Amino acid sequence: MSLRHHLLHGGLAIAAATSLVVLNAGEGKSEVMYTLTTQCSLNSEPAKACIVEAVNEGQSTLYRHKIGGDVMTVRVRDQPVRMDLWSKESKAWTSLKRAEARFSTNTVCFNGTDLCVVNPNYLNSVLQNQTPAMKGRDHVMVHFGSDGRVDASCYDEGCDVVRK
Amino acid sequence: MSGGGASLNRGNSRPNGGWSNRVSSPSARPSIQRPSGSNNISRDLNRSGNRDFNRSGNFDGNRSINRDVNRDVNRNINRDVNRNINRDVNRNINRNVNWNTNRRVNIGNVNVNPGWARPGWGVARPWNAGWYGGWSSPSWGWWGARAATWGVASLATAAVINNAVDNAVSSNATYIVVPNTDYQLLYGSVQPSGSQGVSFAVTADGSTYQLSADCNQGLLDGREPSNAAEAELLNAACQVAFGSV
Numbered sequence: 001m002s003l004r005h006h007l008l009h010g011g012l013a014i015a016a017a018t019s020l021v022v023l024n025a026g027e028g029k030s031e032v033m034y035t036l037t038t039q040c041s042l043n044s045e046p047a048k049a050c051i052v053e054a055v056n057e058g059q060s061t062l063y064r065h066k067i068g069g070d071v072m073t074v075r076v077r078d079q080p081v082r083m084d085l086w087s088k089e090s091k092a093w094t095s096l097k098r099a100e101a102r103f104s105t106n107t108v109c110f111n112g113t114d115l116c117v118v119n120p121n122y123l124n125s126v127l128q129n130q131t132p133a134m135k136g137r138d139h140v141m142v143h144f145g146s147d148g149r150v151d152a153s154c155y156d157e158g159c160d161v162v163r164k
Numbered sequence: 165m166s167g168g169g170a171s172l173n174r175g176n177s178r179p180n181g182g183w184s185n186r187v188s189s190p191s192a193r194p195s196i197q198r199p200s201g202s203n204n205i206s207r208d209l210n211r212s213g214n215r216d217f218n219r220s221g222n223f224d225g226n227r228s229i230n231r232d233v234n235r236d237v238n239r240n241i242n243r244d245v246n247r248n249i250n251r252d253v254n255r256n257i258n259r260n261v262n263w264n265t266n267r268r269v270n271i272g273n274v275n276v277n278p279g280w281a282r283p284g285w286g287v288a289r290p291w292n293a294g295w296y297g298g299w300s301s302p303s304w305g306w307w308g309a310r311a312a313t314w315g316v317a318s319l320a321t322a323a324v325i326n327n328a329v330d331n332a333v334s335s336n337a338t339y340i341v342v343p344n345t346d347y348q349l350l351y352g353s354v355q356p357s358g359s360q361g362v363s364f365a366v367t368a369d370g371s372t373y374q375l376s377a378d379c380n381q382g383l384l385d386g387r388e389p390s391n392a393a394e395a396e397l398l399n400a401a402c403q404v405a406f407g408s409v
Contacts, residue, residue: 078174099172105193120187123279124179124181124288126172129173133171
């Protein structure tokens with residue numbers, strides 16, 4: 001086998017390795033944080049058993065809600081906070097209009113009561129991460145503007161004011 | 165209202181106690197409505213507000229002279245008696261407890277505010293192992309045989325302890341007073357250890373101790389409770405860790 005042949009093989013290997021690194025950096029590392037067996041509700045209907053899979057993927061955290069044969073995925077990004085719902089029809093992310101949480105029932109709801117889920121993991125994390133802002137709060141809601149960014153947030157009775 | 169304040173976030177930072185994998189409590193139903201039977205701060209404020217207003221409005225006018233005389237006499241007597249009793253009780257309890265001084269910890273180093281120590285704490289407890297959610301007081305196997313020795317008829321029920329935690333959460337207190345004792349259980353420090361064990365921090369006589377217990381065998385730091393107060397402490401810590409809510 002000639003020297004030229006060796007160099008050619010080596011070059012191809014390096015190129016392949018380099019492209020793999022670039023690909024990984026672009027996609028971001030995917031890591032399952034937890035899988036939670038819990039209760040979900042769709043459109044204010046009675047609760048159903050569901051499984052929440054929380055996955056860190058690059059700059060996003062994906063929450064896959066598996067309810068029967070249906071899957072609803074919410075993507076949450078930070079800085080600034082944005083929340084999107086995966087649309088199966090359009091195969092694209094659509095910004096949520098609002099999200100809210102009730103600590104005393106461990107419930108998180110997206111777009112009103114379109115999707116509600118008992119997820120104490122999420123709330124425990126939020127509470128510990130933002131202790132001063134959350135201390136003594138029970139109901140928390142954020143509203144997203146047309147650009148997908150938070151344009152209003154409220155706590156407890158203050159949310160009645162925001163709804164008006 | 166805070167414009168643009170991000171009060172909800174990605175929720176991807178691992179809370180103390182870790183992630184739960186199963187929400188098994190029958191009370192776990194997705195609802196954004198405030199629970200109807202729950203204690204809440206606004207309710208407490210209303211009650212105290214009404215009472216205070218009524219009393220002060222009626223009493224200020226006519227009765228002030230008589231009351232002052234009577235109150236002085238009674239107060240002096242009561243204070244003396246109470247002080248003496250309390251001192252005796254505290255000393256006796258501490259001597260009986262005889263907890264190992266190696267168990268003393270700096271209360272500042274005890275994590276009393278994990279994410280689950282909040283309204284909804286029963287469902288939010290991140291562990292799902294062992295007796296979690298499936299046990300209810302007072303069914304300890306160790307209790308009946310020893311109760312007579314300690315001279316008490318019953319332990320505090322699950323409801324009493326749950327209410328104490330609920331009230332502590334509502335008032336931002338980091339501890340509950342264990343029923344029928346002077347112990348302050350730092351409920352946020354409670355963590356399961358295996359399927360039937362628990363570790364927790366408790367304050368007694370100004371010192372805080374990190375203790376462990378076996379809820380099934382009824383052992384406190386590896387030995388039987390030496391009195392009713394220690395049994396109550398064991399019972400309370402096990403209820404916070406494993407009990408139904």
